[in-house]
Amino acid sequence: MSETSVEELYRNATLSPMLSVRNGAKAVAFYKAAFAAKELFRMDDESGAVVAHLAIGKSDFWLSDESPEYKNFSPETLGGGTVRMVIIADDPHAAFDVAVAAGGKVVCPVTDEPYGWRIGRILDPFGHHWEIGKPL
Amino acid sequence: MSETSVEELYRNATLSPMLSVRNGAKAVAFYKAAFAAKELFRMDDESGAVVAHLAIGKSDFWLSDESPEYKNFSPETLGGGTVRMVIIADDPHAAFDVAVAAGGKVVCPVTDEPYGWRIGRILDPFGHHWEIGKPL
Numbered sequence: 001m002s003e004t005s006v007e008e009l010y011r012n013a014t015l016s017p018m019l020s021v022r023n024g025a026k027a028v029a030f031y032k033a034a035f036a037a038k039e040l041f042r043m044d045d046e047s048g049a050v051v052a053h054l055a056i057g058k059s060d061f062w063l064s065d066e067s068p069e070y071k072n073f074s075p076e077t078l079g080g081g082t083v084r085m086v087i088i089a090d091d092p093h094a095a096f097d098v099a100v101a102a103g104g105k106v107v108c109p110v111t112d113e114p115y116g117w118r119i120g121r122i123l124d125p126f127g128h129h130w131e132i133g134k135p136l
Numbered sequence: 137m138s139e140t141s142v143e144e145l146y147r148n149a150t151l152s153p154m155l156s157v158r159n160g161a162k163a164v165a166f167y168k169a170a171f172a173a174k175e176l177f178r179m180d181d182e183s184g185a186v187v188a189h190l191a192i193g194k195s196d197f198w199l200s201d202e203s204p205e206y207k208n209f210s211p212e213t214l215g216g217g218t219v220r221m222v223i224i225a226d227d228p229h230a231a232f233d234v235a236v237a238a239g240g241k242v243v244c245p246v247t248d249e250p251y252g253w254r255i256g257r258i259l260d261p262f263g264h265h266w267e268i269g270k271p272l
Contacts, residue, residue: 006172006234007172009172009225009226009227009230009231009234010171010172010192010193010223010225010231011172011193012193012194012225012226013171013192013193013194013195013223013224013225013226013231014193014194014195014223014224015153015192015193015195015196015197015221015222015223016195016221016222016224017151017153017219017220017221017222018219018220018221018222018267019218019219020218020219020220035146035149036142036143036145036146036147056146056149056151057146057147057148057149057150057151058148058149058150059149059150059151059152060151061151062222068216071216071217071243071259071265072217072220072265073214073216073217073218074218075218078209078214078215078216078218079214080204080207080209080213080214080218081207081208081209081218081219082155082156082209082210082211082214082216082217082218082219082263082264083153083154083155083156083217083218083219083264084153084154084156084208085151085152085153085154086151086152086153086154086198087146087149087150087151088149088150088152089145089146089148089149090145090148090149091145094145095145095146095149098142098145107207123207127218128218128219129207129208131154
């Protein structure tokens with residue numbers, strides 16, 4: 001296939017991360033409180049497991065209860081995370097404080113970094129890491 | 137802080153995932169071939185480690201070589217992934233075939249699922265899982 005036609009296939013594509021967690025219902029509540037997330041879609045199954053599509057500002061992400069049998073692992077199961085989330089916000093200090101007040105654990109406070117970003121990092125109660133900042 | 141002012145803090149926010157990998161340079165090349173990714177920013181340090189900001193269609197993501205000392209783990213190090221990527225493409229079958237030809241391993245072929253999506257799943261050479269599909 002030519003390079004041009006490959007580009008055409010992906011021209012209108014969008015990409016959204018899908019986070020695996022333990023206790024998706026609690027995670028939805030946390031992301032609402034920490035990042036003013038809005039629920040775009042949510043499905044609760046009989047076991048209490050959740051699949052949710054959430055918006056933060058102008059972006060969206062998915063979360064679901066982990067299913068290790070399908071290679072969807074929570075950070076708690078693996079002992080760490082393989083993808084972290086980078087939020088760009090107009091006022092990183094204020095946005096960071098909200099996320100910490102909601103239960104995020106400070107990994108790095110918001111700092112003006114030599115690489116030109118004002119940014120901090122939190123660990124959420126489900127083991128995912130979030131950076132909150134903006135380029136200066 | 138009032139609910140309204142928290143919403144205001146996140147109103148213009150954007151969210152982008154940052155993938156940890158082993159061999160970021162090879163990963164950038166793979167994502168270009170598999171998903172027609174464009175390089176928006178790239179920094180190579182003296183050790184060969186890479187931080188890159190890439191676009192796929194209308195979305196963007198970051199990748200960097202893992203740094204376990206800062207809790208940034210590749211799927212190879214942890215033995216799995218905690219976040220998978222969901223790409224929505226106009227023609228999931230064709231986009232999926234490009235990603236597989238580039239070296240993605242088929243986890244689930246593109247199928248019309250009972251939950252209303254035409255979607256398939258690949259494992260990339262760096263251990264991250266990607267779903268490629270669209271709602272029907």
